[in-house]
Amino acid sequence: xxxxVLFNEAMVLQKATGxxxxxxxxxxxxxxxxxxxxxxxxxxYNSFGDKHSLFMRCLNYxxxxxxxxxxxxxxxxxxxxxxxxxxxxxxxxxxxRDEKRDGCLMINTTTELCNVDEEIGTLxxxxxxxxxxxxxxxxxxxxxxxxxxKTFSAQAIGKHLLNTYSGxxxxxxxxxxxxxxxxxxxxxxxxxx
Amino acid sequence: xxxxVLFNEAMVLQKATGxxxxxxxxxxxxxxxxxxxxxxxxxxYNSFGDKHSLFMRCLNYxxxxxxxxxxxxxxxxxxxxxxxxxxxxxxxxxxxRDEKRDGCLMINTTTELCNVDEEIGTLxxxxxxxxxxxxxxxxxxxxxxxxxxKTFSAQAIGKHLLNTYSGxxxxxxxxxxxxxxxxxxxxxxxxxx
DNA sequence: GTACATTTGGAACGACTATTCCAAACAAAA
DNA sequence: TTTTGTTTGGAATAGTCGTTCCAAATGTAC
Numbered sequence: 001x002x003x004x005v006l007f008n009e010a011m012v013l014q015k016a017t018g019x020x021x022x023x024x025x026x027x028x029x030x031x032x033x034x035x036x037x038x039x040x041x042x043x044x045y046n047s048f049g050d051k052h053s054l055f056m057r058c059l060n061y062x063x064x065x066x067x068x069x070x071x072x073x074x075x076x077x078x079x080x081x082x083x084x085x086x087x088x089x090x091x092x093x094x095x096x097r098d099e100k101r102d103g104c105l106m107i108n109t110t111t112e113l114c115n116v117d118e119e120i121g122t123l124x125x126x127x128x129x130x131x132x133x134x135x136x137x138x139x140x141x142x143x144x145x146x147x148x149x150k151t152f153s154a155q156a157i158g159k160h161l162l163n164t165y166s167g168x169x170x171x172x173x174x175x176x177x178x179x180x181x182x183x184x185x186x187x188x189x190x191x192x193x
Numbered sequence: 194x195x196x197x198v199l200f201n202e203a204m205v206l207q208k209a210t211g212x213x214x215x216x217x218x219x220x221x222x223x224x225x226x227x228x229x230x231x232x233x234x235x236x237x238y239n240s241f242g243d244k245h246s247l248f249m250r251c252l253n254y255x256x257x258x259x260x261x262x263x264x265x266x267x268x269x270x271x272x273x274x275x276x277x278x279x280x281x282x283x284x285x286x287x288x289x290r291d292e293k294r295d296g297c298l299m300i301n302t303t304t305e306l307c308n309v310d311e312e313i314g315t316l317x318x319x320x321x322x323x324x325x326x327x328x329x330x331x332x333x334x335x336x337x338x339x340x341x342x343k344t345f346s347a348q349a350i351g352k353h354l355l356n357t358y359s360g361x362x363x364x365x366x367x368x369x370x371x372x373x374x375x376x377x378x379x380x381x382x383x384x385x386x
Numbered sequence: 387g388t389a390c391a392t393t394t395g396g397a398a399c400g401a402c403t404a405t406t407c408c409a410a411a412c413a414a415a416a
Numbered sequence: 417t418t419t420t421g422t423t424t425g426g427a428a429t430a431g432t433c434g435t436t437c438c439a440a441a442t443g444t445a446c
Contacts, residue, residue, distance in 0.1 A: 024305050026219035030434055040395050041435080047393090051434065101308040107363055108304040112217050114366050115294040128367040152380050159364070159373050160380035167360030170300055171352070173307050174321040180352050187345050187353035191383055223404060233425050234405080240423090244404065 009047070010061075012037045017058040021105045024112055025055055056119065062105045063127060069094075080141035081148060081192065084161065088189060091165060092181045095172035103173040107166060128162070135161040139192075148192045157191065164188040202240070203254075205230045210251040214298045217305055218248055249312065255298045256320060262287075273334035274341060274385065277354065281382060284358060285374045288365035296366040300359060321355070328354040332385075341385045350384065357381040 015037045019028050030051055034041055048054040073090040074083040102108075106127055113120040136158030142148045148157075164184070172181055208230045212221050223244055227234055241247040266283040267276040295301075299320060306313040329351030335341045341350075357377070365374055 023309060024217075024219060026217060027305070027309070029432075031432080040393095042396085042437085043394060045435070103304055103308070110363060110367055111296055111301040111304045112220070115296070116216060116220070124367050128364075152383070153376075156376035156380050159376050163360035163364050163377045163381070164356065165360070166363035167356035167358070170303060170359035170363065171321075171356050174303055174317050183346075183349035183352050184356045187349050187384055188356070188381070190345070191380055222402075224402080233423095235407085235426085236424060238405070 007037075007039060007043070007047075012039060012047075013058055013061045016054060017062050017105070020055060020058050021062070021102050021108070022100060024108060026112065052119075056123070059105065059109065059120075059123060066106075079147065080138040080145065084135070084138050084142070084192065085189065088165075088168075088185045091168060092172075092178070092185060095168060095181060096176060096178055098172070098176070101173050101176060104169040107169050131165075132158055132162050135159075142192070152191070160188070160191065200230075200232060200236070200240075205232060205240075206251060206254045209247060210255050210298065213248060213251050214255070214295050214301070215293060217301060219305065245312075249316070252298065252302065252313075252316060259299075272340065273331040273338065276331050277328070277335070277385065278382065281358075281361075281378045284361060285365075285371070285378060288361060288374060289369060289371055291365070291369070294366050294369060297362040300362050324358075325351055325355050328352075335385070345384070353381070353384065 016033055019032055019036045023032070030041065030044070033051075033054070034044060037044065039047075044054070048057060070087060070090065074086050077083055077086060106124070109120060110124050114124050115121075136154050139148065139157045139161070140154040143150050143154055152160075168181060168184060171184060209226055212225055212229045216225070223234065223237070226244075226247070227237060230237065232240075237247070241250055263280060263283065267279050270276055270279065299317070302313060303317050307317050308314075329347045332341065332350045332354070333347040336343050336347055345353075361374060361377060364377060
C-alpha cells in the first residue's frame, strides 16, 4: 500500500487561493506557492497538476466558499426582498473587512485572464449566469409576493443587481469607504419599489 | 548636437498601452513591448525608464485619451441629464466594440495592482475621485435645473453612476451582450427621476 | 522484516525575466 | 570634415519562471 498524503488538501487550497487572490495569477509564482503552502514542488505538482490546474481548483474552492457564506448570510429570512437587502449589507461588510484590498477573486480573474484564457472565460461566464439567476430568482419571488413592483422585468433587475455588486467590488477596492458604499447601495436598491 | 529620436513617442505609448491593456502588467514582458513598439530594449529604457515607469506613462496616456473621447461624446448637448444618458449609451457602445474583451485598463489595473503597488493605488484613487466628481457635477446641475429630483444627494447618485459604470465593464467583459447591458443601464438610470 | 507503491525534498532543466552595458551609427554644430 | 552628444542594436547579466526528474523517505500489506 502507498504512503499516505501528509497534508490537508483543503488547507493547501485555502493558502494557495489566498495567494492568487492577493497577487493575481501572473503575479504568483510556484515558488510563492510552495512557501505559502509548505509543500515542496513535487508534492504540489503531484497532487494538483501544474499551476493552471491548481488555479482552477482554487477558483472553484473560492466560489463554493463564497456561495456558502452568502447563503448563510441571507438564510435567516423568508422574504425575498429582505434577502436582497441583507445580501448587499453583507457584501458591503465583506468589502470593508477586506483590509488588504484584495477585492473579489472572481472579478480579479475576469479582468486578468478572461480575454486570454478560454477555460477561465467559460468558468467566469458560468458563474456570472449563476449569480444572475440567483438575483433574478429573488426578484421574481419578491414581485410575485408584491414586495416590489413589476415596472421592470425580474431579468433586468437581476442583471442590475449583479452589476451593482460587481461595481461595489471595484469601488471598494479603489476607495474602501463605508459611507460611499452605503450610498451606492441605497441608490441602487431604490429601484426595488 | 545629438542625434534625434527616430520614433513617434505617442505611437509607442499607444502600442505599449494596447499591450498592457490586453495582457495586464504582469502578463506583459519587456520583450513583448519591444516587439510591439518596434523599439530596441535600450531605446525603450532610455526613453521611458523601466517597465513600471513606462506603465505609468501608459496609464496616463490611456486616461487622457478616454476622457477626451467621453467629453467628445457628450459634447453635443447642453442638458446635464442628457449628458448622463448619452455617456452611458456611449459606454455600452464602447464595451460592445471591445471584441478582444480587454475591458477597461483602469479597472484591470485596479484589480491587478491596487493592493500591491502604492503608486498605482494613488493614481487609481485620483481617477476614481475625478470620475465621481464628473458624474456628481452633472447630477447637481440636473437637479438645479429640475431635470431630476432631489430625493438623493448629487453625491450619492454620482457614486451610484460611477459604480454602475464599473459594473458595466465587468459585466461586459464576462458576457458582452447588448440586451443585458441595455437592461442594466435602463434600470440603473431609472433612479434619475 | 521484507516488498511494494506512493510521496517527498531537492537538485536540475531550459526558457524567460527585467535590466545593464558597450560599441557602432548617426545627426547637427564647428 | 571633424567633433560632439545622443540614440541605437545587440550581446550579456544575474535572477526567476514553470516544470521535470530522481533518489530517499515513508506508510501499508504480506
